[in-house]
Amino acid sequence: MVLVLALGDLHIPHRAPDLPAKFKSMLVPGKIQHVICTGNLCIKEVHEYLKTVCPDLHITRGEYDEDSRYPDTKTLTIGQFKLGVCHGHQVIPWGDLDSLAMLQRQLDVDILVTGHTHQFTAYKHEAGVVINPGSATGAFSSITYDVNPSFVLMDIDGLRVVVYVYELIDGEVKVDKIDFKKTTTPTNLPH
Amino acid sequence: MMISNGIEDEEKWLAEGIAGIQHNAFYLHRALDSNNLREALKYSAQLLSELRTSRLSPHKYYELYMRAFDELRRLEIFFKEEDRHGCPVIDLYELVQHAGNILPRLYLLCTVGSVYIKSKEAPAKDILRDLVEMCRAVQHPVRGLFLRSYLAQVSRDKLPDIGSEYEGEGDTVMDAVEFVLQNFTEMNKLWVRMQHQGPHREKEKLEKERNELRDLVGKNLHVLSQIEGIDLEMYRDTVLPSVLEQIVNCKDELAQYYLMDCIIQVFPDEYHLQTLETLLSACPQLQPTVDLKTVLSQLMERLSNYASLNPELLPEFLQVEAFSKLSNAIGKVMEAQVDMPVVGAISLYVSLLTFTLRVHPDRLDYVDQVLGACVKILSGKPKLEDSKATKQVVALLSAPLDKYDDIVTALTLSNYPRVMDHLDAGTNKVMAMVIIRSIMKNKSWVSTSDKVEVLFELIKGLIKDLEGISTDELDEEDFNEEQNSVACLMHMLYNDEPEEMLKIICTVWKHVMSGGPKRLPFTVPSLVFSALKLVRRLQGQDGDVGGEEVPATPKKIFQLLNQIIETLSVVPAPELALRLYLQCAEAANDCDLEPVAYDFFTQSFVLYEEEVADSKAQVTAIHLIIGTLQRVNVFGVENRDTLTHKATGYSAKLLKKPDQCRAVYACSHLFWVDDQDGIKDGERVLLCLKRSLRIANAAQQMTNVTRGSSGPVTLFVEILNKYLYFFEKGNPQITASVIQGLIELIKTEMQSDNAVVNPVSDAFFTSTLRYIQFQKEKGGAMGEKYDSIKLGG
Numbered sequence: 016m017v018l019v020l021a022l023g024d025l026h027i028p029h030r031a032p033d034l035p036a037k038f039k040s041m042l043v044p045g046k047i048q049h050v051i052c053t054g055n056l057c058i059k060e061v062h063e064y065l066k067t068v069c070p071d072l073h074i075t076r077g078e079y080d081e082d083s084r085y086p087d088t089k090t091l092t093i094g095q096f097k098l099g100v101c102h103g104h105q106v107i108p109w110g111d112l113d114s115l116a117m118l119q120r121q122l123d124v125d126i127l128v129t130g131h132t133h134q135f136t137a138y139k140h141e142a143g144v145v146i147n148p149g150s151a152t153g154a155f156s157s158i159t160y161d162v163n164p165s166f167v168l169m170d171i172d173g174l175r176v177v178v179y180v181y182e183l184i185d186g187e188v189k190v191d192k193i194d195f196k197k198t199t200t201p202t203n204l205p206h
Numbered sequence: 207m208m209i210s211n212g213i214e215d216e217e218k219w220l221a222e223g224i225a226g227i228q229h230n231a232f233y234l235h236r237a238l239d240s241n242n243l244r245e246a247l248k249y250s251a252q253l254l255s256e257l258r259t260s261r262l263s264p265h266k267y268y269e270l271y272m273r274a275f276d277e278l279r280r281l282e283i284f285f286k287e288e289d290r291h292g293c294p295v296i297d298l299y300e301l302v303q304h305a306g307n308i309l310p311r312l313y314l315l316c317t318v319g320s321v322y323i324k325s326k327e328a329p330a331k332d333i334l335r336d337l338v339e340m341c342r343a344v345q346h347p348v349r350g351l352f353l354r355s356y357l358a359q360v361s362r363d364k365l366p367d368i369g370s371e372y373e374g375e376g377d378t379v380m381d382a383v384e385f386v387l388q389n390f391t392e393m394n395k396l397w398v399r400m401q402h403q404g405p406h407r408e409k410e411k412l413e414k415e416r417n418e419l420r421d422l423v424g425k426n427l428h429v430l431s432q433i434e435g436i437d438l439e440m441y442r443d444t445v446l447p448s449v450l451e452q453i454v455n456c457k458d459e460l461a462q463y464y465l466m467d468c469i470i471q472v473f474p475d476e477y478h479l480q481t482l483e484t485l486l487s488a489c490p491q492l493q494p495t496v497d498l499k500t501v502l503s504q505l506m507e508r509l510s511n512y513a514s515l516n517p518e519l520l521p522e523f524l525q526v527e528a529f530s531k532l533s534n535a536i537g538k539v540m541e542a543q544v545d546m547p548v549v550g551a552i553s554l555y556v557s558l559l560t561f562t563l564r565v566h567p568d569r570l571d572y573v574d575q576v577l578g579a580c581v582k583i584l585s586g587k588p589k590l591e592d593s594k595a596t597k598q599v600v601a602l603l604s605a606p607l608d609k610y611d612d613i614v615t616a617l618t619l620s621n622y623p624r625v626m627d628h629l630d631a632g633t634n635k636v637m638a639m640v641i642i643r644s645i646m647k648n649k650s651w652v653s654t655s656d657k658v659e660v661l662f663e664l665i666k667g668l669i670k671d672l673e674g675i676s677t678d679e680l681d682e683e684d685f686n687e688e689q690n691s692v693a694c695l696m697h698m699l700y701n702d703e704p705e706e707m708l709k710i711i712c713t714v715w716k717h718v719m720s721g722g723p724k725r726l727p728f729t730v731p732s733l734v735f736s737a738l739k740l741v742r743r744l745q746g747q748d749g750d751v752g753g754e755e756v757p758a759t760p761k762k763i764f765q766l767l768n769q770i771i772e773t774l775s776v777v778p779a780p781e782l783a784l785r786l787y788l789q790c791a792e793a794a795n796d797c798d799l800e801p802v803a804y805d806f807f808t809q810s811f812v813l814y815e816e817e818v819a820d821s822k823a824q825v826t827a828i829h830l831i832i833g834t835l836q837r838v839n840v841f842g843v844e845n846r847d848t849l850t851h852k853a854t855g856y857s858a859k860l861l862k863k864p865d866q867c868r869a870v871y872a873c874s875h876l877f878w879v880d881d882q883d884g885i886k887d888g889e890r891v892l893l894c895l896k897r898s899l900r901i902a903n904a905a906q907q908m909t910n911v912t913r914g915s916s917g918p919v920t921l922f923v924e925i926l927n928k929y930l931y932f933f934e935k936g937n938p939q940i941t942a943s944v945i946q947g948l949i950e951l952i953k954t955e956m957q958s959d960n961a962v963v964n965p966v967s968d969a970f971f972t973s974t975l976r977y978i979q980f981q982k983e984k985g986g987a988m989g990e991k992y993d994s995i996k997l998g999g
Contacts, residue, residue, distance in 0.1 A: 029731035032646060032694035058690055078785060078826060079731075104826075107833045107872040108880075113934070117927040120973040121920070123966075141980040142973060155735050157792040158837070160742070 017094055018046065020069065022166035023053030023102070023130035024150035027061050029079060031152035035164050035183050038151065042068045047168075049093060053130030053148065054102035055079050077102040077130070090122055094171045095197060099124035103131035103147075109158060112138050115145045125197055126169075126176065134159040135167070135180050137193050144195050146178060153183065216266055223256045223270045231277050238284050243291040247302065247314070250281050254310035257349065264348055264418040271352050275359075278317050282360075285321045295322045308343050312353055315340060320360040323372065330364055330372040331381035337361075338388050347400040348419070354393050355422045358429065361385070368435035379435030383444060386433070390426035391452050394465070397423050398458040416460055423461075424468045431472045441473065442481050450488045459493045466492070466501045475512035478505065482526055486535040490542055498539050499550050503557035506532060510557075513565040523565045529572055532558060533579075540583070549595035551583045556602050563609040570619060573606060577621035584628035596633045599625065603637055607644040614652060616641075617660045626664055631672045635688065638665035642691045645698055653701045655709035662717040668692055669717050669725070689728035692718075696732040707740050708758040715770060723777040730774055734786050737763050737770070741793050760797045764790060768805075780817030784810050784827055788834045795838035803838060804845050807831075811852055821861040828856055828869050836875050839884065846885075850876045854894065863905035867921050871898035871928050878932065891932055892939040899925055899948075906955070919955045920967040923974055926952060930978070934991070942994040949975075949995070 020042070025031060033039075047069045054077025056062055062082070065072050076085035088101045099122035106114050110132040119127040125143040133156035135149035149165035156162055164183040169176050174197045182189050230253035237245035257274055259267070284290060285298060293301065298318050305311035319337050323330045337357055344350040365382035366372040373379075400416055430436065430445055446469075453465045469485070470478065478485060485505070489498055513523060523529075536554055540546065559576045566572050580602060603625060606616040616622060626637055641664060645652070652658055662669060668688050696714060701707045711733065718729045741760045767790050774783040791806035810831055818827050832853050841849065853876065857869030874894035877887040902921040926948045933940045952971060975997055982992040 028690045028693035028697075028728075030697075030735045032697045058686075060690070078830060104833060105829055107829065108836050108875050109833050113931055116977075117924070117931070120927065120977060121924065121970045123969040123973060141977060155739055155742075157738075157789055157796075157834075 017048050017171040019049045019051060019093060019098075019169040019171060020047045020166065021051045021053070021128045021146060021148045021169060022151040023148055024055045024077065024133050024154055024156075025061055025152045026055050026057060026079065026150070026154035027152065029057060030154035034151055035153070037183060037186075037188050038164065038166065038181070041181070041188070044068055049073070049091075051098065051100050051128050053077065053100060053128060054085065055130070055154075057081050073100055075100045075102050078104045088118075088122060090124055095174050096126055096171055096176060097124040098126045098128060100128045103129040110134065110136075110147075112136075112140075112145060116140050116142065119143055119145060126195075128167075132156065132158045133162045135165045135182065137167075137178055137180070139195060143197075144176075144178075148180070149182070216262060219259065219261045220266045220269060223259060223262070224273060226256045227253050227270065227273045227277070231273075234277060234281070238280060241284075241290045243293055246281065246284060246291075247305070250277065250314065251305045251307075251310040253277055254313050255307060257313070257352070258307060258309050260346065260348070262348075264415050267348055267352065268418075271356075274313070275356070278313065278356075281314075282317050282320060285318055286324070295325050296327060298322075309349060309353065312341055312344065313356060316353075316357050316360055320364065323361070323364045326372075329374065329377045330366045331377050331385070334361060334365075334381070334385040338385055338392070341389075342392065345396070345399075347396045347403065350396040351393055351419055351422050354389055354396075355425070358386075358389055358425060362429060365429075365433065367433050379433065379440070380444075382433055383430070383436065383440070386426055386429050387445070387448050390423070390430075390449070393423045393426065394452055394456055394461060398456045398461050401458055401460070413460065420460075420464050424464065424472075427465070427468045427472050431474075438477060438480055441477050442484070446477075446481055446484055450484070454488055454491045457493060459495050462492045462496050463501065466496075467504060470501070470505050470508060475508050478509065479512070479522060479526055479528065482528060482531050486531055489535055490538050494543060498543070499546070499554040502532070502536060502539065503554060506557040506561040510561045510564045513561075520565060529562060529566055529569075532561065533575070537579075547592075547595070548583065548587065549592055549598055552580060552595055552598040552602060555580050555583075556598055556605065559602060559605050563605055567609060570615065574619045574621050577602070577619055577625050581621050581624045581628070584625065587628075589628060589630045591630060596629065599629060600633065600637055600640065604640055604644075607641065611648040611650065613641065613645045613648065613650045613661075614657055617652075617657055617664070623660070623664055631667060634667035634672065638668045639688065639691060641665060642668075642695050646691075646694060650698065652699050653710075654706060655713045658699050658710050658713045662714065665692070665695075666717070669729075670721050685724070686728075689725055692725075693728050693732040696729075696736055699736070704740060704744055704758040707743075708763065711737050711740065711763075712766070715766070719770075719773060726773055726777055727779050727782060730770055731782065731786065733770060734767060734789070737767050738789060738793050741797065745797055760794075761799065761802065764794060764799070764802050764806075768809075771809075778817065780813045781823055781827065784813045784818065785830060787813070788830055792834055792838060795840040798840055800840045800842065800845065803840050804849075807835070807849055811849075811856075814856065821865075824860060825865045825869070828853070828860065829872060832857070832869065832872050832876065836879065839879070839881070858897070858901070863901055863908060864921060867898045867901040867905060868924070870894055870901060871925055874898075874928060874932070878935065878937065880935065886937075888932075888937040888939040891937055895925060895928055895932070895940075898928075918964045918967045919952055920964075920970060922948070922952045922955065923967055923970045927974055930974075934981075934988070942991070946995055949997075 025034065027033065044067055048071065050065055050069045050072045052065060052072065052074040054075050057077070057079045058081050062074070073089050073091060074085045075089050076083065076087055087105060088099060090097060090099045099119060101118060103109065106118055108114060115127060115129055120142060127143065127145045129145065129147055132147060133150040133154060134147060136145065136147040138145040146167055148167040150156065150162050151164055151166045153162045153164035166181055168179040168181065170179065176195050178193045178195065180191050230249045234246060234249040234253060237249055254274060256270060262270065285295070288294060295318065299315070299322055302314040302318050303311060305314055316337055319333050322328060323333050341350070341354055341357060344353050364372055365385070366374070366377040366379065367382055368379055397416065397419060401412065427449065436445060449469065453462055456462070489502070492498065509528065513520060536558060540551060555576055559573065562569070562572045562576055603622065606619065607613065610616055626634060629637060652661055666672065669692065699710050699714065701710060714733055718733065721729060741763050744758060744760050771783050771786045787806045787810040791803045791810065794803035794806060814827055814831065818824050835849055835853055850873070854870060854873045857873050858866055860866045860869055871894060874891045877885060877890040877894065879885050902925060905921060929940055929945050929948055933945055956971070978992060978995060978997060981988050983989065
């Protein structure tokens with residue numbers, strides 16, 4: 016089993032001072048194999064912190080990120096899954112699942128991890144899954160009201176991925192999970 | 207040359223002394239084995255004569271002494287066993303006084319005395335008194351000290367203490383105390399006398415030697431502390447006054463310092479608390495060169511720990527008025543030692559502050575008093591440059607922060623900012639960071655504008671350029687860290703009451719606005735989002751409460767926001783400002799304030815037109831504008847048309863064709879909002895898509911010309927996906943045949959002669975077709991829609 020942490024939209028220091036303490040205590044170095052960050056850290060101290068959680072770190076550019084060299088999109092393969100990452104401010108309408116599905120098709124990935132709306136979603140469609148880990152700090156958003164801090168932990172095992180979402184609600188960490196199974200071969204199409 | 211000779215000589219003399227002892231010890235042992243008292247006395251006296259030397263330093267003398275000591279132990283055992291030598295102890299006591307030289311005589315006398323006391327044939331006090339008096343005959347400091355040390359050693363377990371076997375009629379604790387006190391007094395006198403012996407140029411060596419002997423003197427105090435019969439009353443009325451008298455009268459700096467420290471370390475804290483006045487009153491009577499601040503610091507530290515471990519005793523501290531006594535004592539020391547360096551003075555107050563925080567944490571007036579005393583010390587002097595002193599001041603200021611988890615308490619201390627004012631600019635900033643870290647760590651909320659005012663005054667070193675430092679000189683990393691801290695700090699300033707919250711925001715802005723172009727990019731965003739959060743809170747509410755106009759309304763806040771974001775033009779930071787204007791526009795939309803929202807969009811467009819020059823930045827900026835515009839619904843037709851027209855216009859004018867294409871098809875969403883009352887202008891959607899198609903075509907031709915192969919068909923596939931999007935949403939302008947046409951177009955492009963295989967666009971097209979197939983297979987309304995689209999062939 017491979018653990019992949021997905022988080023983003025921390026907006027430190029513009030909209031939040033730090034990750035919630037309860038989250039920090041859960042993100043123990045050495046337990047996670049990969050970290051995916053949708054963007055809007057925004058400062059390098061956050062980058063350095065994430066690196067201590069796991070050195071295999073993949074970040075895409077959010078519109079407030081201090082470091083403009085992060086790529087707009089990124090793809091990577093973990094086990095049997097192809098993952099794509101994109102902050103999401105580039106995909107209009109923001110948060111629109113059909114438009115995100117288009118990006119997913121374009122990147123040709125099974126799992127698309129995206130952010131910007133600060134709202135956790137896990138959307139399954141014919142070609143795969145779109146996951147939004149929300150904002151790890153519960154940062155203010157013009158799109159979502161009453162943001163609770165959240166992040167996602169994916170457990171990739173063969174053709175199956177279990178998506179755990181951790182949300183801080185009224186000071187308590189609540190966990191939920193969703194299962195996805197990948198189909199082995201795509202249906203053959205006339206071309 | 208001289209010194210090394212000296213050391214070599216000393217080694218030689220020591221060796222000679224040891225040899226002498228060993229030699230006589232051999233014969234002594236023989237005498238003891240044959241129970242020969244006379245011989246035993248003879249050889250032990252000779253042995254002890256080695257201790258008559260004056261050529262050894264204390265360190266070396268000690269080695270000699272220890273060997274003699276071992277032999278005397280054997281001798282004592284022999285003395286005790288009367289049946290071996292047949293001499294009653296009382297006669298023995300007489301006999302040994304016939305020894306030729308005074309030093310051996312006295313060592314032997316003490317040894318016999320020990321046996322004598324044990325025998326109980328005479329009261330312990332009489333023997334002890336006799337011995338302590340007799341030892342006066344040796345006035346040489348080193349020899350006398352070791353002799354009396356021997357006396358102390360052998361008498362230790364024979365003092366007439368309470369509950370000891372030597373207590374009896376006429377033999378009381380008081381006698382034990384008097385004995386030890388007298389031995390102590392004499393030993394101190396000898397010790398002090400050493401100071402005046404050597405010639406002045408050997409001063410350092412002298413000090414070293416004196417220090418080597420100090421524990422011999424201090425041991426007496428330790429013995430006193432172990433005497434069980436001494437209660438608080440006796441300590442207070444007899445022991446302490448006598449000891450202090452000797453300390454004061456000896457007028458010796460080394461002795462005074464050491465012995466004061468000894469008292470503090472050796473006697474129980476409970477006693478110190480109850481005799482505080484007496485102890486402290488001795489301080490001004492000591493030599494002016496004595497390091498009193500260390501002595502007092504030690505005392506305060508002990509009392510602080512005592513208070514920590516025994517919180518139930520805190521009332522006692524109050525009762526004896528510990529704080530005022532200590533505070534006064536320190537004041538007197540400061541008056542007496544006018545030349546005390548600042549670092550010393552401040553460290554003294556740090557100890558007092560620690561004491562106060564542990565013993566009287568609720569007495570903020572005491573804490574403030576201590577800080578006030580420090581302000582006095584620092585006043586009239588130039589800004590601190592001594593790093594040690596600075597460290598002490600930082601320790602002073604950090605102590606209340608550590609103690610009171612709530613920063614607010616520290617902020618109410620009137621002298622706190624005054625102390626900070628005396629720090630040099632660099633240290634001021636260090637302290638400001640300490641304060642911020644404390645707030646962040648303890649998660650202390652600062653909830654009124656008054657407190658925010660005080661806080662920002664304290665951290666003003668971070669907020670603006672203080673005299674002496676210009677931003678250009680600063681290390682960039684440090685500077686960024688500082689500014690990010692200030693930005694984080696702003697999130698801890700909060701009040702539930704909107705009026706107060708607005709006051710807080712205004713107070714912060716007042717301080718932060720003059721931070722200059724380097725600071726504004728850090729501070730403005732945080733403040734803007736604070737204000738936006740407030741706007742959101744007020745969203746549901748009306749402008750007036752109970753008929754009265756209320757200052758905190760979204761409109762007023764937007765005016766403030768406008769001012770705030772405008773200052774970014776001095777940096778200049780147009781991209782950041784553009785983003786913040788868009789945030790405000792969306793917030794104004796949510797408040798139903800059409801003109802305000804329009805104004806913010808106008809500002810964004812102006813920045814886009816005039817300031818955002820970088821082509822990559824333009825792409826992001828235009829997408830942000832489009833994305834925001836797509837979401838707002840407050841605009842009437844005219845305003846909306848103007849803005850969407852601008853957006854599409856700029857999209858088409860981006861530098862690179864692919865960027866143009868993508869921005870234009872993004873604009874298609876401006877004319878179709880999925881909401882119930884959302885705009886659904888199918889025609890204009892199609893116009894956008896067609897336009898983007900034309901651009902894609904042009905892009906295709908261009909790559910043909912410049913690179914000699916057909917460019918990626920990715921753009922076409924993207925546009926196809928957009929067509930599918932609106933097709934599904936039910937845009938009547940987008941028919942199955944239109945889609946079919948586009949599919950065929952793409953296929954043609956991919957199969958053309960010039961085509962270069964592009965796996966990315968291939969995969970994209972494949973997955974798109976797969977999607978269409980999936981939709982067809984869905985059945986129902988969706989399946990029907992897709993039915994006429996053919997994928998085969």
